[in-house]
Amino acid sequence: MLAWLVLAPLIGSVINGLLFASGFWKKLIGGDDRTERRIVSFVGCGVILISAILTSILFFRLFSLDPIQRQIFEELFVWISSGDFSVKIEFLFDSLSCVMALVVTWISLIIHVFSIGYMHEDRSYSRYFAYLNIFVFFMLILILGNSFPLMFVGWEGVGLASYLLIGFWYEDKEKASAGRKAFVVNRIGDFGFILGIFLIFFIFGSTNFQEVFGKASDPSFMNVVPGVVITIIALLLFVGAVGKSAQFPLYVWLPDAMAGPIPVSALIHAATMVTAGAYMIARCSVFYTQSHTAQIVVVSIAAFTALLAATIAITQNDIKKVLAYSTISQLGYMFMALGVGAYAAGMFHLVTHAFFKALLFLGSGSVIHALGGEQDIRNMGGLRKFIPLTSFTFLIGTLAITGIPFLSGFFSKDEILGSLYESGYVIHWIVALMTVCLTALYMIRLYIVTFEGRTRVSNNVKSHIHESPLSMTIPLLILAVLSIFGGYIGVPDFMGKVIGIAHSNVFKDFIMPSVFVKETVTSVPHLFGHWSITVLSIISAFIGVLIAIYFYAIKPSIRESLIKVPIFSFLYSFSYRKWFVDEAFDTIFVRPFNALAVESGKFDLKRIDGAVNGISEVVVKAATLMRSAQSGLLRLYAAFMALGVLAILLYIIYSA
């Protein structure tokens, strides 16, 4: 069943790609575009539905098992077998991969359906679905693979799908190069990841998850392995995660990745692929739990990323860019939790984030769709009256990410902040608290500028504004419901006690058997207790909300005059220009490498191509020479035969 769940999207992709996108169907059968598109959508969404249903069935089967036995294996065949190195194509379905697979398949299904409406006018409709399906296939390989090499296959595969989809409108040079940027930046991370895999194989002699993690959690084995090796493994794997999950300093590809179609941004660059790094770290929890150094690095980079991205998001004017930076910032939260060993909290935020961020992206897609391609929020405003449903669901998403109590984001964020404080990372906790405030600020700003106030839409466009079709609004509604109630699967225990439920954090109890944690002794005394941490984060969220409402709804004039003050204008441009990181990268990496590439190109053209052409000329000359011996004359052939026989005969007799 696991195999079919993985294979279904591949089959869909093959059908849509080889049969429709290649133009094969037209050539063989013909028929009009409408029927072809219907079949493409049916196949594209159908295979994902199959995957999603199979995942759910497996989930119930898993849930019925005893918590410590919650693992389902399925081995297909031996993929590589070479000396000591052997890799099986084997899938593992435990609580960790179950959660990921549920999120990936169901969110994918919703977004596939959304795409039917969003992409309906696109010329390359079938190519789009072929790519989207292959993405899901590789994502499932990544999640369900039971060994590092298999995970790496999925890891690279989703990178490929992401590259193809970012550059989906490749005729636009800028979009094509955004795809390339994502690909190149990700290579840096992948390099770290694969080095980590090599080191794991070198130390543990295997790449199978059970064998590696079994040895890594076995004290008698770990006593011989120097601690620094584990730290190095953990850090190398983290480099991979930094690339894929857009953490500092490799986050630069994600904002550019917004060049792809919106459903792609929602699915790949918000809800699923970018969270693969977080999943990988949770899967490899045994390394992080045993290396304090690695933990500090992870938490610090994550906290810095969260803050950095949040400050940039405040001033961006492109609706998708704001959401992209918000995604980076939220990924920072997940990594903070993973870094302190609160794997369940990180995974929980991953799930709720998938709900509300997919909702926000699809909502922005609906806005852009309504406005005929406009993405600049300065040209929006007052859209609530025109597209009420989109605006309402967007507001729900905004409130969920802001951390307003009792929506999904509130619970998961609270878990993370609590675990940061309890593990003694007080500075990081303060940074996270500031980020909560900033998050509220930029999200409420985004909502107000887009949907409230007087409209700034030109009259020309205004006459065309329309609410999106059902295939787009229904996914929005479903995601809105999930964004509101999705958090109740993981209500922190101390909150559950208030209403009289002892183990309200079902999610945590479900995840825990799959990760490796040490019993930690809390070094920081409970100054405030759980509730006070919760109250502090609520307060900081509300501060952000109030600032945003004050500056953007009540007194916009004050904001404009403030910007004129030198210090604020500097801060504004610092944020608007994204901390000048792109410029720095350009001078440090891009330009020197470009120069090097140009020089290598010249060398290649002159010397290497010269050598290659020289060789091919020699080959052709030799061939022509040989051809002259092939005269077609029988007596000549017979003579050659006789010579050949004589040569062999003489050689054998005289060398004996």
Place this chain on the structure above:
Amino acid sequence: MSISEILRSTLLIGPEISLILTGIILIIFDPLINGKRKNELFWIVLIGLVIAFLLNLERLHTEASAFSGALSLDVFSGYFNVIFIISSFFAVILSREYLITMNLKSNEYYALILFSTSGMMMLSSAKEFMSIFLGFEIMSISVYILSGFNRESIRSTEAGIKYLILGGFSSAILLYGIALIYGASGTIFLDEITSKFDVQNPLYLAGSALIITGFIFKIGAFPLHQWVPDIYEGAPMTVTGFMSVGVKAAAFAILLRVLLEGVYQMDANLIYVLWLISAFTMTIGNLGAIVQKSIKRMLAYSSIAHAGYALIGVVATLRGEEIGLSSVLYYLFAYTFMNLGAFGVLAYLSRDGKECDNYEDVSGLWSKKPLIAIALSIFLFSLAGLPPTIGFFAKYRVFLSAIKADFYWLAIIGILNSVISAYYYLRVLVYAYMGEEEVKFPSFKPASAFAITVLTIATLILGIFPFYSWDFALKAAASFLPN
């Protein structure tokens, strides 16, 4: 030999008998049936081949000796018989419409293919020189006739006569070698020769050199390769396809048997002779293929090159590398599908008495016949040795066996040759996918289409899941290697 021995042995060679009987039935019934229904005897050919295949399955797990040790019905011969039957099965199916297109008589043609196949099967199991020679000639004479089968065509007739004369030379050389060995040892049985073999005695050396040269001719390897392009080009397309896989495999089968069971002692020097032959064969085949303007002639040169690759495995086997033998066996198995497929596509595209021959003849294939274009690409990818096709795995095994036997240079030469070969194989695809000339293609041919489909799927599936067929080759090799 007692009557009971003859009866017992006759029961054991069921596959051979079923082919010969089918051939005789064809010849008897052909004059009795008139008009279009003559073509329907085609089905009897297929039935005969299927029966032979089923009877041959017995050989894959038992070992028997027939006719007082003249034939050894072991897994090794059973393995080769699978190759022969597969290649004649598909050659027959591909010929059905091809013969009609080219206006050729079908039933004599099928009978000759069946006789030739029975000769190959005899060759693969022969353990003494009289049977070897007999099998060799049954196979060869049928193929001589098949090469000149298109009497209307000057080139085909020329090919038939050339093949007959040069083949006659090679048979003479072989026979002379047999005579020398017999003169020195007083026996024609391979295992007895092994025990008497004396490296100091020049009769043994000269005899085995001549015998091997006779087989080298049939393999089409350097320095006796020059007939190959002319004859492969002149012969009817499906005959060329059949010769290039069936006859070649049979020659390899007997070469391996004679080397490993007969003249195994004279290892060192023979290894270097074969090393040189292998390297030259690959290189000359590939160089020749580059400059061709005809796809058929290009494939003829490419078949020389492939004989060279397979010889790598023979060299490794002689060094005592166990994987070497199975890699040769596997290579020949893989080559059957991909080469027969490539010739099959060309046969499919032949039209109105004219063969699809030049590169221009496939121009624009993709836009008019996309499925055939895909099949052609898969066969050519496989011949070039690109994954995920069976050709990749086969080449990989052969090169690996060379490396394991410490023949690094041979492996390097093979890999370089493989790189060169990509050029001319992929050039066909450039024409097929990007060519813009107006070429007319024939309408749908069901039988050929079926054969091409099966061969395409086999080339792909066996390439993606090579291990089952590889195990088969390992088994055949293990049963044969002297311990």
